[in-house]
Amino acid sequence: MLVLVCYDVSTETKQGRRRLRRVAKVCESTGQRVQQSVFECKLDVAQFETLERELLAEINVREDCLRLYRIPDTRGFEVIEHGAFRAVDFEGPLVL
Secondary structure (H helix, E strand, O other), rough: OOOEEEEOOOOOOHHEEEEEEEEHHHHOOOEEEOOEEEEEEOOOOHHHHHHHHHHHHOOOOOOEEEEEEEEOOOOOOOOOOOOOOOOOOOOOOOOO
């Protein structure tokens, strides 16, 4: 499934800025950044649960916001892109 991870971490304090970096690092290790605080991740159910657990361990639920959108692999689903950014094709060949 495709998962969109969106977050808004309060950066008014040094601890908040540290949380923001840690949340971004978790997301970068799992998916690709498509906007400043938005990531696309191609995950199975177990990977999704692990990601959610890792992110919840980093945020402060009283100050921050975390949203996870699970988009199932259904026929006809597509992402329409406009602008300069081009996402990685998760289904295409991996070239190093």
